[in-house]
Amino acid sequence: MTRRQRQIVGLTAIGALLLARHDLWWWHDPALVAGLPIGLVWHVGICLAAMPVLDLLARSCGTGDAGP
Amino acid sequence: MTLAIALLSLAAVLAVGLGARRLGGRDEFFLAGRTIGPVLLLLTLFGTHMTSFALLGAAAESYRRGIGVFALMASSSALVVPLVFLFVGLPLWREAKAHGYLTPVGWLRTRFQSEAFGFALVAVFAALLVPYLLVGIIGAGVTLEQASGGRLTEAAGGFVVVAVVAAYVTSGGMRATAWVNALQTLFFSSLGALAVWIVLRDFGGPAAAMTRLVGERPDLAVRGSAMGPWEVATWAFVPLSAATFPHLAIHWMSARSAATFRLPVVVYPLLIAIVWFPSVVLGLLAALEIPGLEGRATNGVLVNLLANHAGDWLAGLLFAGVLAAVMSSLDSQSLALGALFTHDVVGRLGKAIDESRQVLYGRLGVVVTLLIAWSLSLLHPPGIFRLGAWAFAGFASLAPIVVGALHWPRTSRAGAWAALITGVAGWCWLFFGGHDAIGAARIQPAAVLVAATTVALVVGSILSPTKPAAANR
Numbered sequence: 001m002t003r004r005q006r007q008i009v010g011l012t013a014i015g016a017l018l019l020a021r022h023d024l025w026w027w028h029d030p031a032l033v034a035g036l037p038i039g040l041v042w043h044v045g046i047c048l049a050a051m052p053v054l055d056l057l058a059r060s061c062g063t064g065d066a067g068p
Numbered sequence: 069m070t071l072a073i074a075l076l077s078l079a080a081v082l083a084v085g086l087g088a089r090r091l092g093g094r095d096e097f098f099l100a101g102r103t104i105g106p107v108l109l110l111l112t113l114f115g116t117h118m119t120s121f122a123l124l125g126a127a128a129e130s131y132r133r134g135i136g137v138f139a140l141m142a143s144s145s146a147l148v149v150p151l152v153f154l155f156v157g158l159p160l161w162r163e164a165k166a167h168g169y170l171t172p173v174g175w176l177r178t179r180f181q182s183e184a185f186g187f188a189l190v191a192v193f194a195a196l197l198v199p200y201l202l203v204g205i206i207g208a209g210v211t212l213e214q215a216s217g218g219r220l221t222e223a224a225g226g227f228v229v230v231a232v233v234a235a236y237v238t239s240g241g242m243r244a245t246a247w248v249n250a251l252q253t254l255f256f257s258s259l260g261a262l263a264v265w266i267v268l269r270d271f272g273g274p275a276a277a278m279t280r281l282v283g284e285r286p287d288l289a290v291r292g293s294a295m296g297p298w299e300v301a302t303w304a305f306v307p308l309s310a311a312t313f314p315h316l317a318i319h320w321m322s323a324r325s326a327a328t329f330r331l332p333v334v335v336y337p338l339l340i341a342i343v344w345f346p347s348v349v350l351g352l353l354a355a356l357e358i359p360g361l362e363g364r365a366t367n368g369v370l371v372n373l374l375a376n377h378a379g380d381w382l383a384g385l386l387f388a389g390v391l392a393a394v395m396s397s398l399d400s401q402s403l404a405l406g407a408l409f410t411h412d413v414v415g416r417l418g419k420a421i422d423e424s425r426q427v428l429y430g431r432l433g434v435v436v437t438l439l440i441a442w443s444l445s446l447l448h449p450p451g452i453f454r455l456g457a458w459a460f461a462g463f464a465s466l467a468p469i470v471v472g473a474l475h476w477p478r479t480s481r482a483g484a485w486a487a488l489i490t491g492v493a494g495w496c497w498l499f500f501g502g503h504d505a506i507g508a509a510r511i512q513p514a515a516v517l518v519a520a521t522t523v524a525l526v527v528g529s530i531l532s533p534t535k536p537a538a539a540n541r
Contacts, residue, residue, distance in 0.1 A: 014147055018304060021143050022297050030282045030289040035275030037282075037289045040135040044345060047146040047337040054150045055334045061154050063330035 003060045010057035017046050017053070073384030074215040077255075077391060078232050081248050085236025088247040094423040097241035097430055098170050098407050099322040106331035108246050113319050113332050114339050115249035115256075115396035117149070117310065119200075120207045122343050123256060123386075123393055127370040130351030131361070134288030136295045137351070140303045142344035146337035148307035153336070156311045156467075157320035158329050159474045164321040171404075172317040172470070173412040179473045180481040183416060188488060190412050193314050194405060196462040201401055201441040202449070203456035204394045205230060209445065211394070214371065215387040223446055229391065230438045233399050237406075238431040242322050245399045252392035257339065259389040260346035263370075267353055267377050281352055288352055298509035305515040309463035311470050315400035318407060350374075398438070406433030458499050458513075465491035465517035468525045476529075483529030490524035491517060 001009070023042050031038045058064070095101050104112070119125075129137040160172060169175040173193070177186030205226045212225025220228070236244045271277035282289045291300075310316055323329060347370070354369040357376065361369060375383045410429040415421060421429070449455070469487045472479035498506075498513045506516065 014151065017147055021139060021147075021300055021304070024297065027291045027297075030286050032275065032278050032282065035273070035278055037135050037278060039289075039291055040138055040345075040348070043139045043143040044341050046143045047341040050147055050150070050337040051334050054154075054337070055330070057151075057154060058330045058333045061158055061326075061329075063154075063158065063326050063328075063333070 003062075006056050006060035010053055010060060013053040014050070014057070017050055020046055069380040070384040070387060071212075071216040071219070073381065074212060074387045074391060077388035078228065081251065081392070081395065082232050082236055084251050085244040085248045086239050088236075088244040089240035090243055094170070094426045096243070097427045098403075098410075099318065100241070100243040100246060102165065102322055103324050104242075104246055104319070104322045104328065105324055106328045108250055109319065109323055109328050110332040110335055110339075111250035111253040112246040112396075112400075113153070113316060114336065115253035115393075116315055116319060116400040117313075117397075118253075118256075118343060118393055119204065119397050120211075120390045120393040123260065123347055123390055124207075124367060124370055126344055126347035127351035127354065127373075128366040130288070130348040131355045131366050131369045133294040134285075134290065134292070134352065135348065136291040136300075138344055138348045139291065139300055140295060141306075142340050142348075144300075144304040145307045146340040148304055149310050149340075150333040150336045152308065152310040152467075153320070153329060153333050156470055156474065157316070158326060160317060160470075161320050161323050161326070161329070163474075169321065170411050171407050172312075172314055172321075173408055176470070176473060176484075177412070180484050182481050182484075185481065185484060185488070186412055186416065190408050192462075192466070192488065192492060193312075193408060196459045197314070197401055197405060198441060198444070199455040200459045201398065201437070202445050204398045204401075205442055205445045206448070208391055208394045208398075211387050211390045215384065226442055226445055229395060229398070230442045233395055233402065234435050234438050237399050237403050237434050241427075241430070242318065242403060245403055246319070246322070248399060249396045252396040253339075256389040256392045256396075257342050259385055260343055260350075263374055263378075263382065263386065264346035264349050266382065267350060267373060270377050271353060271356075277353060277356075280356060285352075285355055288355055296509055298511055299505065302510075302512035302515035305464055305512060305518050306460050307464075308467040308514065308518060309460045311467040312463045314408060315397070315404040318404050319400065402434045402437045402441075403430075405437040406430045409433035409437075454504070455499075458495070461498075461512070461514040461517055462491070462495050464514040465495060465521050467518060468522040472525050472529070478529050479525065480529040480532040482532035483525045483527070486528030487521040487525035491521045494520050 026039050026042060029038055033041045090096060092101055126137060163169060163175050173186050173189050176189060208229040209222035209226030212220050212228060213222045236248060268274050268277055350370055350373060354373040358369060358372055371383060371386060374386050407430060410426050410433055414429050469484050494517050503513060
């Protein structure tokens with residue numbers, strides 16, 4: 001994958017995560033998952049899911065090299 | 069015990085800050101010689117960005133509005149702020165490294181070939197940062213007053229913190245600031261995890277606590293009517309403020325290499341979760357244990373909750389954690405204002421000043437900034453907390469200027485001025501009009517301002533004649 005392609009994939013994935021913040025399907029749902037409210041677990045999951053996407057983006061911006 | 073722990077934490081901070089000092093000239097003082105590595109950059113950026121709101125404010129908000137606070141503020145920052153690091157911080161670092169810029173204003177002044185624009189930016193940055201500083205100093209003063217049981221007044225407490233920050237920042241500049249921030253970030257990050265573990269244990273574990281929450285306060289276990297999708301959507305514009313915080317920019321500019329940015333970008337969302345999740349959960353538990361608080365009384369829910377469950381020692385650690393969160397922003401903010409004063413005001417008004425004088429002016433700028441802010445904090449300006457919160461919207465409104473300057477070559481001086489004037493005018497109109505959240509959908513002012521300044525930037529740039537690329541100095 002070229003750097004440009006990685007940037008497109010990465011930014012698209014971030015866009016998807018931003019949309020996923022609007023979890024309307026659980027907006028009024030008090031269900032618990034692993035003992036925690038599902039709406040809270042979902043958003044913690046979004047934070048964690050962002051990490052590999054951001055790594056892909058970071059490498060596409062030249063941070064994977066030792067030089068500038 | 070509580071006060072002793074808080075004062076011990078201040079002493080530790082002072083020791084680390086003074087010990088981090090390295091001999092060197094201008095670049096060492098203002099930017100740690102551009103040698104900051106990835107771990108230190110991650111911790112200092114996070115510490116600088118997080119204020120006591122991430123501890124106290126998040127708990128107070130979740131006490132009032134439930135789990136949705138994490139969705140509003142934490143998950144938006146976790147996604148947007150790393151993008152700012154990558155698409156603003158990293159290119160700014162490249163520009164600064166290549167051309168020797170010491171502040172973001174120095175780069176923007178050159179980019180738009182305008183001394184007047186540089187001065188205007190300094191004025192706007194200072195105007196937005198001062199309330200932010202005041203909120204921090206007042207928060208620190210209140211914290212020490214509470215920790216001392218009233219033996220220290222709020223004014224004296226604020227002065228103690230200001231004196232500690234002034235001591236290590238003037239001594240070691242950026243390097244001391246970075247090391248202290250790293251220590252403070254580790255401290256307040258782990259404090260939240262410890263606190264939530266202790267309190268959840270007393271509630272019978274997470275499942276028992278949350279089952280009780282769903283039974284007694286189901287409104288807090290969902291977003292429900294506490295917030296709507298438009299509010300959640302437009303909150304994503306607030307973290308764009310990171311693009312123009314001068315106190316973050318100087319940290320970016322202190323990085324050793326492009327590779328230094330990768331760790332902060334990737335791990336930032338994890339740190340957000342580590343700090344915000346405990347605060348939000350503790351606020352929910354406080355709503356079960358200390359119900360019925362309203363208004364400003366909710367600001368103390370976290371302190372009260374921890375005092376109920378772990379007595380003085382954990383309350384002392386919490387006070388120390390709040391001080392850590394406050395100081396980790398105060399030091400960078402005062403160093404940034406000292407740098408702007410030195411390089412973008414004094415340095416532009418007459419003959420060039422030599423490096424040793426630049427460091428002297430920088431130190432003077434730090435001290436004067438902190439003293440002015442502390443003096444103003446004594447007046448307890450009404451609405452200062454609202455003003456501090458509105459600073460985020462102000463900084464966010466300027467983000468299109470920086471993004472345009474970096475990524476759209478067509479961005480012109482006229483477009484930048486149009487965006488700046490639109491941002492200032494729009495901010496004033498919304499702030500003085502009391503539009504804290506717009507309409508029934510509670511649209512965030514930052515979203516409106518970013519849209520307006522983007523339009524102004526684009527229209528102003530397109531309508532202005534094209535000019536040759538800015539000559540770098």
